[in-house]
Amino acid sequence: MDKLEMLLVDDEKDFVDGLARIIEKNFPCQCIKSYSGEQALDIINRDEIKILLTDLRMPGLNGIELIKKVQKINPDITSIILTAYGSIESAVEAVKIGAYDFLTKPVSLEQLRLVLSKVLERVKILEENKRLKQKLIASCFAKELVGETLIMQRLKEKIIAVANTDFTVLIRGESGTGKELVAKKIHQLSRRKHKPLVSVNCPAIPETLLESELFGHKKGAFTGANNSRDGLFKKADGGTILLDEIGDISLEVQAKLLRVLQEKEIRPVGSNTSIKCDVRILATTNQDLETKIAKGLFREDLFYRLNVLEIKVPSLRERREDIPLLVSYFVGITCKELGLLEKEISPEVLAYLSSKEWPGNVRELQNFVRRLVVFSPGNKIELKSVNLVELDDNIYSQENIIPYKTYKKQILDNFTRSYFKKVLQITGGNISEAARISGIERVSLQKIMKRLGIKLDK
Template identity: 60%
Template sequence: MIQNILLVDDEPDFSQGLARLIAAGFPEATVHTAKDGQEALALLEREPITLMLTDLRMPGLGGQELLRQALDEHSQLTVIVLTGYGSVESAVAALKAGAYDFLTKPIVKEELFRAVGKGLERARLLGENRSLRALAHACELERTLVGQSPAMRRLKSGIEAVAASDYTVLVRGESGTGKELVAGNIHALSTRGARPLVRVNCPAIPEHLLESELFGHVKGAFTGADRSRRGLFLAATGGSILLDEIGDIPLSVQTKLLRVLQEHEIRPVGSSETAKVNVRILATTNQDLEARIASGAFREDLFYRLNVLTVTTPPLRERAEDIPLLAAHFLEQCCAEMRLPPKALSPEVLACLASRSWPGNVRELQNFVRRLAVFCPAAQVDMQHLRQAGGGVEPCAASQAEPLAPYKQAKAHVVDEFTKRYLKQVLERTGGNVSEAARISGIERVSLQKIIKRMDGRPAGA
C-alpha cells in the first residue's frame, strides 16, 4: 500500500526536522510538507495522502478549518493534530471534528512514532475495507442488474468506469429501464458509497417548492417558512444527490442548479449568503433533452454541465436474451414477497415472454410476472396461467420464438459465468494467492480450490 504522509506547519525548521525524523522511522513512507492550509489542500488534491499531521495554529487557513475541509473532501483521510502545551482544549475540539489523534509540542520521538504507526495502520485497514466494499458492491451489481447480454455487459462496464471518478453523471434511457437503479449502483461503487445518496423525484415536487427542497430556505423567506431548512443538497454533504427525471425541472430552478454545478455552492431561498457544497450530482432522464433545448424548455448550458459522463440504459427489446433470466428472477422475488413456495416458469411461458416487445421495458415485465405469481396456484407457471394473467398483452408468437434452454440450465449457465468473473477479480486482487482469496471471499481454501479446478482456473503462483 502507498504510504504518503503530509506534514503541515508554518515553521520551516520545525517542519523539516520533523519530516527527517518521520522519514528515518518510516523509510517505506514518502513525507511531503506544506507551509499552510491552502498549500496542504492543493497537495491533497494532487497526491494520495495516507496520513496528515497538521499544526493547529497557523496564519491564514488554520488547522481546525484545514481539518474540516480536508475531511469533507477526503473522508477516509487519517489526521493527527499538533498543538502547543496548554492547548489541549483545541486538540479535544479537533478530535471531536474527526481527527484521529493529537500530539503536544515539543514532540517526543517515541510518542511521534507511536502515533504515526497507529495512524498508518488505521489507514491500511481503511484501504482494505474500501477494497472489500468495492468487491461486495461488484457482486451486488451482478445481483441487482440481472442479465448477461452484450448490452448489459456494456452497461455494467460503463457503471464501473464512471463510478471511479467524481464527475457529474447523466443516466439516459426509456421509462422502465432501471435508470434509478443504475444511478444507485454508481453511487455505491464510488468513493462516496459510505456517505448518503439523497434521491429527489423532481416531477413530484411542485415548482414553487422545488427550489426550497433542493437548496433550503431561511426563516421568513416566504409565507409558512416559520423556521430555517437545510435543503437536500446540504443533507447529501459528502455523498451524492440523485435528480430523478431532471428534464422536467422548471427553467427558474435550472438557472440555480447551473450555479451549483459551476461554483459548487448554493444559496438558500431568502438568504443573501452562499454555502459551499461537497456533493456529486447524478441525474436521470427519459426525455430527449436536445429536443427540449431546441424548444426552449431546457437550458443548453445546463445540459453540457450535466452531460460530463453519460450512461444509457438499454431498452428490453435490445436485450431480449435476458428476458428468461429476468422473468425467473422476478418470479423468485414475488414468491418471497408473498411468502409463497418457489415457482418455476415452463419453457413455453419463457419462450412466450421472450417473444413479446415489452414497450414498458423491465418494469412492465416485472409487473406481468407479479400477475403470473398471483394467478398461478401451482408450482409451475404454464400457458393457461399466462393467458389468465394476460390483461391485454398481445398474444405470444411462441411457435416462432427461438428455442430457449430450460430454466435450471439457463440459471446454471449464469451462475457459472458469475463465478468465473468473481474468481478472476479476487485472484487478480490477491495476485493469485489462493489463501488470501479464500479469506476475502469467505470460502474455505479447499472449497475455493475445488471451484477453481471446476472452472478450469489456473491462479498465478498456485
C-alpha cells in the same frame, strides 16, 4: 495455450491456403480462411475470432475498411495488415486506425514469428484482463442489474468506470429501464458510498416548492416558512444527490442548479449568503434534452454541465435474450416476498414472454411476473396463467369490453404466433422439422403461417 481462432483474409486463394498451413504448423492457432472482406465480416459476426490477418488491397471491402468495421464490432480482436513492399505508408495508416502490426509480402517465417509472438502475448493479456473484469463485475453486481447480454456487460463496465470518478453523470433511457438502479450502483461503488445518497423525484415536487426543497430556505422567506430548513443538497453534503427526471424542472430552477455546478455552492431561498456544498450530482432523464434545448425549454449550458459523463440504459427490446433470466429472477423474489416455494416456469411461458413487447421495459415485466405468480395456484407457471393475467390487464382496462369470442381468438392467435416463431427459430426455418416437433402436418403449419403472417427469417 488452447488453439486460438485466427481469420486469414486475402482474395488470392493459394496464398491464404499456404499461409494457413505455415501458421497452423508453427503456432497455436486454428486458421479460418476467407477470400473477401465481406465474407470476413460475416465470419467475425458469427465466430469467436481472436486474431485477424488481412490483405490491404482487395476487391470490394479493402483491408483498412475491414479493420475499421471490425473495431466497431469487437475492439478486442487483434488485427494485422498484409501489404506489398511498396505500400508501407498504407500499412502505417492501418496501424493508426486500429491494426496492431503489419507484415510485408512475401511473408517470411522469421517475420511471421516476430509479429505473431507479440500478437499471441497481447491476446493472452487481453483474455486475462477480460477474466479479471468479469470477476470484478460478478462481485459488484451479484444480484443487481440482471442480464448477461453484451449490452448489459458494457453497461456494468461503464458503471464501474464512472463510479471511480467524481464527475457529474447523465443517465439516459426509456421509462422502466432501471435508471435509478444504475444511479444507486454508481454511488455504492464510489468513494462517497459511506455518505448519503439523496434521491429527488423532480416531477413529483410542485414547481413552486422545488427550489426550497433543493436548496433550503430561511425563516420568513415566504408565507408558511415559520422555520429555517436545510434543503436536499445540504442533506447530501459529502455524498451524492440524484435528480430523477431532470428534464422536467423549470428554467428558473435550472439557472440555480447551474450555479451549484459552477460554484459548488448553494443559496437557500431568502438568504443573501451562499453555502459551500460538496455533492456529486447524478441526473436521469427519459426525454430528448437536445430537442428541449432547441425549443428553449432546457438550458444548453446546464446540459453540458450535467453531461460530463453519459450512460445509456438499454431498453428491454435491445436485450431480449435477458428476458428468461429476468423472469426467473422476478419469480424467485416474488415467491420469497409471498412466502411461497419457488415456482417452475414452463418453456412456453418463457418463449411467449421473450417475444412479447414491453413498452414499460423491466418495470412492466416485473409487474407482469408478480401477477403471474399470484394467478398460478400450483407450483408451475403455465400459459393459462399468462392468458388470465392478460385478460385482467387488457379487457377490464378498456372502456368497451371485447366480445368473448374475439378476445379468445386474439389470445389463441398470439400464442400460436409466438409458439411457431420459436419452433421455427429452433429448427433454423425448416418447416418440415418444425411440423414434426409440433406434432402437426406440414401443410397445416404452412396454412397457420400464412394466416398469421409468420415469415421465415432470412
